Amino acid sequence: MMNNTSFLARNIKSLRNQKNWSQQxxxxRLNRVHGTISKWETEKEVPPIETLIELSKLFQVSIDYLVGNHYEQEHYVKEFNQLYQIKQADEELMHIVDYLKQHPNFKDILHKYINQSISDRKLMEDMMSIYVNK
Structure with a gap:
């Protein structure tokens, strides 16, 4: 298994490529020189914590994701997809699992929602739909 430095290097490069950005x-965007990005992506240097925070905001991912602490989550999502016969990787589901992992209070709220009556859930879904579609 890769260490966190390997995950970090791979994730910085992957997330940068997803945005179609060059190292430059x-x-x-980070007010750094090109060579710094290259060093991060080749594991010659590790960005300081302040930069990890900048990167997480820029790429809209958690620092945990950047450094590879999402591996167990990916394994869980694969098992979940297999169990429920979901054919392709479900990125939205992965983001939801990541969010629930980071926000246990919301997990409790969601659990309470699931245990409500169908009519109460429908009412809440209608209210959320109005809010989300603003």
């Missing part, structure tokens, strides 16, 4: 594009 990312360096410009």
């Amino acid at each position: 594009d990312l360096a410009d």
Whole structure:
């Protein structure tokens, strides 16, 4: 299994590529030089915590995700997808699992919602739909 430095290097490169950014594009956004990004992606250097925070905001992922602490979550999602016969990787589901892992209070709220009557759930879904579609 890869260590966290390997995950970090791979994830920075992968997330940068998903945005179709060159190393220079990312360096410009972070006010760094191109060589710094290259060093991060080749594991020659590790960004300081302040930069990890910047990267997590820029890529809209958690620091846990950046450093590879999502591996167990990915394994869980694969098992979940297999159990419920979901054919393709469900990125939305992975984000939901990550969110629930990071926000246990919301998990409790969601559990209470699931245990409500169908009519109460329908009412809540209608209210959420109005809020989300604003």
